[in-house]
Amino acid sequence: MSSTVILGIAGSATVLVALFELMRRHRLREKYAVLWFFVALGVLLLAVFPGLLTGAADLVGVEVPVNLLFFLASLVLLVLTLQHSHELGRLEEKTRTLAEEVALLRLDLQRRERRDRPDGPAEHTPRDGS
Amino acid sequence: MQPGPRVLVVIPAYNEQDTVGATIAEIRATNPGVDLLVVDDGSSDATAAVAREAGAEVAQLPFNLGVGGAMRTGYRHAVQGGYDVAVQIDADGQHDPRYLPELVARLGGPEQVGLVIGARFAGEGEPYRVGAMRALAMKVLARTLSRMARTRLTDVTSGFRVADRRTLTLFAAHYPAEYLGDTVESTVIAIRAGCRVTQVPVQMRLRQGGVASQTPFRAALYLARAVVALSLALVRRWPETPPPPPGVRAEAARVHREEQP
Numbered sequence: 001m002s003s004t005v006i007l008g009i010a011g012s013a014t015v016l017v018a019l020f021e022l023m024r025r026h027r028l029r030e031k032y033a034v035l036w037f038f039v040a041l042g043v044l045l046l047a048v049f050p051g052l053l054t055g056a057a058d059l060v061g062v063e064v065p066v067n068l069l070f071f072l073a074s075l076v077l078l079v080l081t082l083q084h085s086h087e088l089g090r091l092e093e094k095t096r097t098l099a100e101e102v103a104l105l106r107l108d109l110q111r112r113e114r115r116d117r118p119d120g121p122a123e124h125t126p127r128d129g130s
Numbered sequence: 131m132q133p134g135p136r137v138l139v140v141i142p143a144y145n146e147q148d149t150v151g152a153t154i155a156e157i158r159a160t161n162p163g164v165d166l167l168v169v170d171d172g173s174s175d176a177t178a179a180v181a182r183e184a185g186a187e188v189a190q191l192p193f194n195l196g197v198g199g200a201m202r203t204g205y206r207h208a209v210q211g212g213y214d215v216a217v218q219i220d221a222d223g224q225h226d227p228r229y230l231p232e233l234v235a236r237l238g239g240p241e242q243v244g245l246v247i248g249a250r251f252a253g254e255g256e257p258y259r260v261g262a263m264r265a266l267a268m269k270v271l272a273r274t275l276s277r278m279a280r281t282r283l284t285d286v287t288s289g290f291r292v293a294d295r296r297t298l299t300l301f302a303a304h305y306p307a308e309y310l311g312d313t314v315e316s317t318v319i320a321i322r323a324g325c326r327v328t329q330v331p332v333q334m335r336l337r338q339g340g341v342a343s344q345t346p347f348r349a350a351l352y353l354a355r356a357v358v359a360l361s362l363a364l365v366r367r368w369p370e371t372p373p374p375p376p377g378v379r380a381e382a383a384r385v386h387r388e389e390q391p
Contacts, residue, residue: 107207
C-alpha cells in the first residue's frame with residue numbers, strides 16, 4: 001500500500017515541479033497550467049487518501065476500484081486530447097487567415113512600389129491602376 | 131446586372147508554371163475588360179514569375195493553403211477592391227474563358243442569381259469523362275445540392291464559378307479550406323445564406339498539364355470524402371448574413387450592407 005502512495009506522490013510532485021518550471025520560463029500558458037495543476041492535485045489526493053477511490057467505486061458500483069481509476073484517467077486524457085484538437089484547428093484557421101493577409105499585403109506593397117517608380121519595367125505594370 | 135460590372139478573375143495556381151501563362155493570355159485575349167489576380171498558393175516553381183510576366187497581378191501565399199485558401203484570398207481582394215463580380219478560373223486551362231461573358235450575364239436578373247457554376251455535364255459539346263465511382267459521387271452531390279438550391283445543378287464540383295457582390299462578400303468571410311470545401315461546401319454556404327445558384331453548360335477541355343489520378347481506390351476515397359464533406363456542410367452552422375471580413379475598408383463594408391435586402 002505504501003508503495004502506491006509513494007508512486008502517486010512522486011508522480012504528482014513531478015507534474016507540479018514541471019508545471020512550476022514551465023510557468024517560470026514562460027513556456028506554458030496559464031489556462032493549460034491550471035488544467036494540469038488540477039490533474040496533479042487529483043493524483044496527489046488519491047495517493048494520500050486511497051479511501052477516496054474505494055469509496056467512490058462503492059458509490060457507483062464498480063467492483064475493482066482501480067478500474068474506476070483507469071476509466072476516469074482515460075476519460076480525462078480523451079477530453080484533453082479533444083480540447084487540443086480543437087485548439088489546433090483554431091490555430092490553423094488563424095494561421096490561414098494570417099497567410100492570406102500576408103499575401104494581400106505583399107500585393108498591395110508591390111503595387112505601391114510600382115506606382116512610386118514610374119520608370120520601372122513596363123511589362124510588369126498592371127493594366128488598371130486602382 | 132448593369133452593363134460593364136467590374137469583374138475580377140481569380141486564378142488559384144499551385145505549381146502551374148507550364149500552363150498559367152497561356153491561361154492568362156487567353157483570358158486577356160477573350161475578355162479584355164476584366165482584371166486578373168493570380169493567387170500563387172505557395173508554389174515551389176516559377177508560377178508567380180510566369181504569371182507576372184504574362185501581365186497578371188500576383189498575390190503570393192507564404193505556404194500552400196489549398197484551393198479554398200487561395201480563393202478566399204481572391205475574394206478578400208475582390209471585396210477590398212470593390213469589385214462587382216468575382217470569377218474563379220483554374221490555372222490548368224481546362225476552363226474556357228470564352229464562356230465568361232455568358233456566365234457573368236446570368237447573374238442578377240429576375241431570379242436574383244448570386245452564383246453561377248460552369249457545368250461540365252450539361253450537354254455542351256464533348257462529354258466530360260470520369261470513372262464510375264467518381265461519377266456516382268458527383269451524382270450524389272449534384273442531386274442533394276439541386277434539391278437544396280431548387281434548381282438543376284449537374285456539376286457542383288466544377289471550379290469554374292462566378293459570384294456577384296453579395297456572394298463574394300460572403301465567400302470572403304466564410305470560404306472553407308477543407309477538401310472539397312472550395313466547391314461543394316461553398317455552394318452549400320451560398321445556398322444557406324440565401325444566394326440563388328444556377329448553372330450554365332460549358333465545354334471543358336482536357337488539362338493542359340498534369341493528369342487526374344483515377345485509380346479505383348482513389349475514386350472510392352473521393353466518394354467517401356465527398357459524402358463526409360457534404361454531410362458536414364449540411365449540419366454545420368453558418369451565419370445568415372455575412373459580417374464584413376477583417377481588413378475590409380469601411381466604405382466597401384457600408385456599400386455591402388446597403389445592398390442587403
